[in-house]
Amino acid sequence: MRYLVDGLTDEEYKTALPTVFGELPVENLMSHTEVVDKKIEQNYNGHKSNPSLNIESLPGQYDDVVDATQQCLMLQTGNQNHNVRAFTTITFHGNISEEDMAKVKKYLINPVDKQHTEFSDKTLLRDLPSPENVKILDGFTDLDKE
Numbered sequence: 038m039r040y041l042v043d044g045l046t047d048e049e050y051k052t053a054l055p056t057v058f059g060e061l062p063v064e065n066l067m068s069h070t071e072v073v074d075k076k077i078e079q080n081y082n083g084h085k086s087n088p089s090l091n092i093e094s095l096p097g098q099y100d101d102v103v104d105a106t107q108q109c110l111m112l113q114t115g116n117q118n119h120n121v122r123a124f125t126t127i128t129f130h131g132n133i134s135e136e137d138m139a140k141v142k143k144y145l146i147n148p149v150d151k152q153h154t155e156f157s158d159k160t161l162l163r164d165l166p167s168p169e170n171v172k173i174l175d176g177f178t179d180l181d182k183e
Contacts, residue, residue, distance in 0.1 A: 038058070038059070038102065038123055038124065038125060038126070039091070039123070039124040039125075039126045040058055040106065040121060040122065040123050040124075041120075041121070041122040041159060041161050042106070042110070042119055042120070042121050042122075042161075043119065043120050043161055044116060044118050044119045044120065045110070045114070045119065049110075049113065049114050052113060053109070053110060053113055053114075054066055054068075056109070056113070057106060057109040057110060057113065058106075087128055087129065087130060087131075088128075088129050088133050088138060089126060089127060089128040089129065089156065090126070090127045090129075090138075090141065090142060090145065090153065091124050091125075091126050091153065091154045091155065091156050091158075092124065092125045092126075092127070092145060092146055092151050092152070092153060092154070093122065093123065093124045093125070093151065093152060093154050094123075094150060094151060094152075095150055095151065095152050096163060096165050097165065098150045098151075100123060102123040103121045103122065103123050106119075106121045106123060107119055107121050120161050120162060122161060124154060126156070127145070129141075
């Protein structure tokens with residue numbers, strides 16, 4: 038998982054890292070600085086030998102990971118004003134053709150609730166378009182089967 042979060046002090050971040058953002062016995066945790074220092078980000082930016090896929094919920098779609106992260110941060114910090122985005126990042130080892138990657142994306146990403154996001158996207162709050170007006174169908178309950 039990859040998270041973008043705001044509103045944490047350095048101390049709150051250090052406390053939340055092993056308890057909210059991962060499980061130390063089963064996961065390797067890295068901050069953005071560590072990722073950049075180890076040049077791991079190159080692999081996530083479409084490097085041919087290790088392509089990757091970043092998946093997140095569509096804007097406005099309920100995301101249980103984001104919700105749980107916000108609730109845990111609220112319990113730890115006492116502050117409920119944390120903005121969170123969560124991504125599932127999958128890195129493939131070896132060469133994968135663009136055709137095969139398109140097939141993987143189609144299989145893994147349900148366009149009803151998920152989207153592909155670039156690794157370089159670090160925007161926490163996004164401007165969303167206003168939804169269209171909902172059409173009202175007058176007399177719907179009076180219609181017959183024909």
